[in-house]
Amino acid sequence: MADVLRAESLSKRFGTHTALNSLNLGVASGEIVCMLGANGAGKTTTINLFLGFLEPSDGKALIDGTNVQSDTTAARKLLGYVPEQVALYPSLTGLENLEYFMRLSGAPNISEPHLRSLLDKVGLDQAAATKPVQDYSKGMRQKVGLAIALGKNAKALLLDEPLSGLDPKAANEFCALLRVLANEGKAVLMATHDLFRAREISDKIVIMKSGNMVASLESAALDNASLEKIYLQHMHDPDTLLEAAS
Amino acid sequence: MISYIIKKEAMEVSRDGRTRLLAIVMLLLGLTGLLAGWANYADQQRNALFAQEDDQTVFLDQGERNPHSAAHFGRMAYKPASPLASFDPGAAPFMGQVIWLEAHQRNPAMFRPAADSLELGRLSNFSVAGILTVLLPLLVFLLGYSALAGEREHGTLRQTLTAGTSTGKLFAAKYIVIASTGIALAAVTIIASAVMALFSPVALSATDTLVRALGLTAFYAVYVLALTGFALLVSALCKQSRTALLVLLGIWAVAVMVLPRVGASVAAQTFPIPDGAQVWSELRADIASNRVAPDSAEYKAAEQFVVSRALGRDVSLAELATMDLNASGLRLEVTEVLDYAVLNNFYADIYDRYAGQRDVRRWFALLSPAIALQHASSAFAGTDFVAHQHFSDVAEVQRNNIVRVMNEDLLLNGAGATTYLAGENFWEEVPEFTYQFPPVSLAWRSAAFDILLLLLWGAIATALAWTVTRNRLTV
Numbered sequence: 001m002a003d004v005l006r007a008e009s010l011s012k013r014f015g016t017h018t019a020l021n022s023l024n025l026g027v028a029s030g031e032i033v034c035m036l037g038a039n040g041a042g043k044t045t046t047i048n049l050f051l052g053f054l055e056p057s058d059g060k061a062l063i064d065g066t067n068v069q070s071d072t073t074a075a076r077k078l079l080g081y082v083p084e085q086v087a088l089y090p091s092l093t094g095l096e097n098l099e100y101f102m103r104l105s106g107a108p109n110i111s112e113p114h115l116r117s118l119l120d121k122v123g124l125d126q127a128a129a130t131k132p133v134q135d136y137s138k139g140m141r142q143k144v145g146l147a148i149a150l151g152k153n154a155k156a157l158l159l160d161e162p163l164s165g166l167d168p169k170a171a172n173e174f175c176a177l178l179r180v181l182a183n184e185g186k187a188v189l190m191a192t193h194d195l196f197r198a199r200e201i202s203d204k205i206v207i208m209k210s211g212n213m214v215a216s217l218e219s220a221a222l223d224n225a226s227l228e229k230i231y232l233q234h235m236h237d238p239d240t241l242l243e244a245a246s
Numbered sequence: 247m248i249s250y251i252i253k254k255e256a257m258e259v260s261r262d263g264r265t266r267l268l269a270i271v272m273l274l275l276g277l278t279g280l281l282a283g284w285a286n287y288a289d290q291q292r293n294a295l296f297a298q299e300d301d302q303t304v305f306l307d308q309g310e311r312n313p314h315s316a317a318h319f320g321r322m323a324y325k326p327a328s329p330l331a332s333f334d335p336g337a338a339p340f341m342g343q344v345i346w347l348e349a350h351q352r353n354p355a356m357f358r359p360a361a362d363s364l365e366l367g368r369l370s371n372f373s374v375a376g377i378l379t380v381l382l383p384l385l386v387f388l389l390g391y392s393a394l395a396g397e398r399e400h401g402t403l404r405q406t407l408t409a410g411t412s413t414g415k416l417f418a419a420k421y422i423v424i425a426s427t428g429i430a431l432a433a434v435t436i437i438a439s440a441v442m443a444l445f446s447p448v449a450l451s452a453t454d455t456l457v458r459a460l461g462l463t464a465f466y467a468v469y470v471l472a473l474t475g476f477a478l479l480v481s482a483l484c485k486q487s488r489t490a491l492l493v494l495l496g497i498w499a500v501a502v503m504v505l506p507r508v509g510a511s512v513a514a515q516t517f518p519i520p521d522g523a524q525v526w527s528e529l530r531a532d533i534a535s536n537r538v539a540p541d542s543a544e545y546k547a548a549e550q551f552v553v554s555r556a557l558g559r560d561v562s563l564a565e566l567a568t569m570d571l572n573a574s575g576l577r578l579e580v581t582e583v584l585d586y587a588v589l590n591n592f593y594a595d596i597y598d599r600y601a602g603q604r605d606v607r608r609w610f611a612l613l614s615p616a617i618a619l620q621h622a623s624s625a626f627a628g629t630d631f632v633a634h635q636h637f638s639d640v641a642e643v644q645r646n647n648i649v650r651v652m653n654e655d656l657l658l659n660g661a662g663a664t665t666y667l668a669g670e671n672f673w674e675e676v677p678e679f680t681y682q683f684p685p686v687s688l689a690w691r692s693a694a695f696d697i698l699l700l701l702l703w704g705a706i707a708t709a710l711a712w713t714v715t716r717n718r719l720t721v
Contacts, residue, residue: 073411106410148405
């Protein structure tokens with residue numbers, strides 16, 4: 001199956017510092033790929049390159065065949081993006097935020113029943129939908145962010161640490177929803193620090209270090225312990241490795 | 247797509263309590279200022295009308311009297327307040343309201359409200375134009391400081407751009423909403439001022455009022471556009487909205503509060519206007535130096551001109567020598583004719599100094615659009631020094647007419663009489679003083695350069711804001 005998200009020799013340098021070094025990565029429709037790695041490994045740089053907020057130094061980022069650099073606006077219309085902190089307009093309600101971002105993306109159906117059904121799908125309480133988002137918890141904001149991505153009918157979802165700060169129940173709900181979306185055909189690329197959650201929901205895990213992709217693993221072939229061991233081996237932290245082995 | 251962004255921006259603005267409060271305060275201040283100004287200037291207009299009628303009655307009822315004595319008794323020319331003075335009093339409170347029209351002298355206007363007010367009283371005379379000039383920047387800066395910096399700071403810029411819109415559309419929508427809010431507020435007060443002006447005791451024509459109101463709305467709109475450009479420029483440049491707010495408040499303090507005062511002070515130092523005592527001593531000196539000997543050719547030519555004009559036919563010098571005329575009347579009118587040019591040149595020089603002051607302030611307008619707006623606004627309200635000069639010149643023509651009628655009566659009818667008295671009905675021959683406000687074309691001419699400056703401010707601030715936003719606004 002053709003990759004919806006595709007990085008071809010994608011590189012990004014800031015002066016002499018290489019933030020991403022010749023990344024080759026594909027995410028197919030219906031597939032969830034999780035990027036693991038320490039801070040500064042290149043995960044967010046990869047996402048920013050796919051979003052068109054950074055220009056690649058070499059290589060290219062493609063979304064459903066559209067080169068992000070040459071046609072950024074068109075490429076962005078194919079993407080849903082959920083950052084660590086979903087940024088919404090605080091004086092607007094969840095419903096109004098959803099409507100606004102869907103209108104910007106040119107979504108065809110912006111009727112209130114459809115908007116409410118989207119919020120329902122991501123598990124946002126109907127009563128909360130008409131409250132200003134300044135009163136929302138982080139989990140509620142993440143849900144609206146996901147609803148925005150859903151409403152765009154995006155072909156691919158980019159998620160940058162979306163589980164950070166969520167309570168376990170909210171994180172579980174979020175992951176379950178991601179799986180549903182992938183099953184509906186979305187290509188999902190998620191950057192996360194949560195190894196075990198990544199293993200649970202992903203089809204593939206890539207480990208990044210210092211701008212390089214150092215491992216690409218099939219999630220089905222891993223258990224939590226083996227994933228942690230591999231991850232720590234790549235991180236080259238002998239003490240932690242010793243502790244994990246014991 | 248831009249309409250959705252505009253709708254969202256408008257929704258945010260309407261839900262922002264600080265903006266609502268400032269807009270309401272501005273509107274209340276503006277309308278209070280307008281009502282207070284209207285009551286004050288309508289009263290002034292009524293007083294001027296009443297005083298002018300009273301002056302006419304007193305003049306007509308003076309009975310038998312020597313015409314030259316009546317010319318010294320004089321008439322008063324009362325300047326009616328411009329109907330739009332309640333919106334922008336401009337220089338009117340500093341220019342005087344009444345001119346005494348008497349023989350031999352072209353007097354400056356008396357009774358300057360600003361000079362007659364106590365310092366604290368002046369503070370309470372806030373005008374709608376003053377409120378708009380000072381508070382519109384605050385409103386626009388409050389709406390705009392976080393427009394781009396805040397979006398970047400809170401991450402909504404990234405979210406918005408990811409949704410598939412462009413920086414250009416985002417900029418345009420924010421520009422439209424911020425500018426529209428400021429323009430709407432200015433337009434409401436200007437329209438209210440124009441409607442009230444139509445109901446003033448001395449009103450302009452509806453067409454004239456409409457053209458002036460449209461002009462004022464356009465100038466305040468361009469001012470708001472320049473301010474909006476500034477707000478977005480600073481917001482795009484600053485990483486944090488708090489920094490942007492501080493920078494904009496600094497700009498406001500310097501451009502709106504400090505520079506207009508510094509500009510006025512430097513202008514007054516560069517082109518000082520003589521005070522009353524100086525006026526009299528300089529005028530006397532000028533007149534004395536201009537006097538010609540009664541046997542000079544210039545004096546004889548003036549005599550020939552005066553008598554020919556009085557009789558309505560050409561009189562030769564030879565015939566003049568044989569005519570039976572009142573010598574005192576002839577001498578008085580000849581002196582008037584010879585002094586006209588001196589008096590007019592003297593006042594032209596004073597008004598040139600006012601123009602010089604305006605030119606100095608225009609240099610400061612290169613640093614502050616508020617100064618260019620003040621000039622254009624007072625010109626279209628009919629309250630700048632050019633409008634006052636128009637009144638002063640019309641009053642001087644009236645003075646010339648009065649003195650001429652008096653002197654010619656003495657000249658032609660007082661021959662041989664030791665004490666000539668004009669009849670009690672003679673005074674009706676003196677035309678009544680009526681003043682028509684200058685046409686709006688005078689305001690266009692007076693403020694053309696300031697309008698150009700305002701337009702430049704609007705265009706440059708907007709272009710800079712857009713260029714910086716396009717090139718430097720990053721997530």
